[in-house]
Amino acid sequence: MKNKNCRVIYFEEYIHINGMNQYLFHAGKKADNQVMLFLHGGPGFAESSLSHMFQEKWEEIFTVVHWDQCGAGKTLIKNPDKYPTMDLLLKDLFEIIQYLKKKYNKEKIILMGHSWGTILGSVFIKKYPEEVAYYIGVGQVINMFDNERLGYEKVRELAFQANDKRSLKILEGLGDYPVGLSGIEFKKKSEKLREIQGKYNLAVNFNLSAVIELIRSPIFKLTDIFSLLKIDKVNKEIIEYWRKFNIRSESAEYKVPIYYILGENDWQTPYVLAEKYFKIINSPHKKMYLIPNAGHMTMVDQPKLFFESLLEINLNN
Secondary structure, rough: OOOOOOOEEEEEEEEEEEEEEEEEEEOOOOOOOOOEEEEEOOOOOOOOOHHHHHOOOOHHHHEEEEOOOOOOOOOHHOOOOOOOOOOHHHHHHHHHHHHHHHOOOOEEEEEEEHHHHHHHHHHHHHHHHHHHEEEEOOOOOOEEHHHHHHHHHHHHHHHHOOOHHHHHHHHOOOOOOOOOOOOOHHHHHHHHHHHHHOOOOOOOOOOOHHHHHHHOOOOOHHHHHHHHHOOHHHHHHHHHHHHHHHHHHHOOOOOOOEEEEOOOOHHHHHHHHHHHHOOOOOOOOOEEEEEOOOOOOOOOHHHHHHHHHHHHHHHHO
16 A cells, blocks of 8 residues: 555554454544544445545544444444444444543543444433533434435426436335334335435435546455455344334434534435534534535535634634
């Protein structure tokens, strides 16, 4: 792995956490910057190999650490028989934060969650607020049932306006979506919905250019693709948790500062749900950033505006 930009911090490692070797990727331009731990999406979709697409500017103000969770990415390849649970992921996250605090001599760590990572991050900061300096949610999940219902209605409306009979037929084939589905069935149908949403730029579109970007990653290995093929098998319990998640079932009281960075075109995790929930949050400090012309991969779609949001958050802490 070549350090083309001569970063002060730039390395991969596996650390032994809760009985397995788990993958971390560190990058930063200053040794004394605050440490941000990035919680990837999915469940089971490690974003470490896509980090070159969005985080170079971040490294000016943060040491950014990516963790491939149990059941995802390079950690999955090392531990193919380890099946994650929510309790296990929370324990893993706690131990990784202890490791990072010691390694970088920090009292607290910043958490940024993306998509599924916002579920893990939101639950964690309620359980261990003393470990976290502040939390940033990107593509914040509020309630998966409402999430899918709104996303379905939005893309159906656009397909109807466009007289897109093929897409309407696929949507009709989903039935009374998302009512009465088990975890894996829910995920399979959500993937079909994502294909139509992607066509209308409402969700991430994993096309050829996305595959090329993955291969261009300085940390890419062929096994990264193989790990994607195993996601559903190893993450069944997590997918069920994801399906049932409703952040509103808990108090909106938080003991850490809360920041949401939302894409105005994000209907994969509809920004309107996060925007509404954000209004009732009570925390030491909070601010929401709504980024125009950006979707679910907000940091890729509008990198300059995203970084300006991070810069302001950093200056206020």
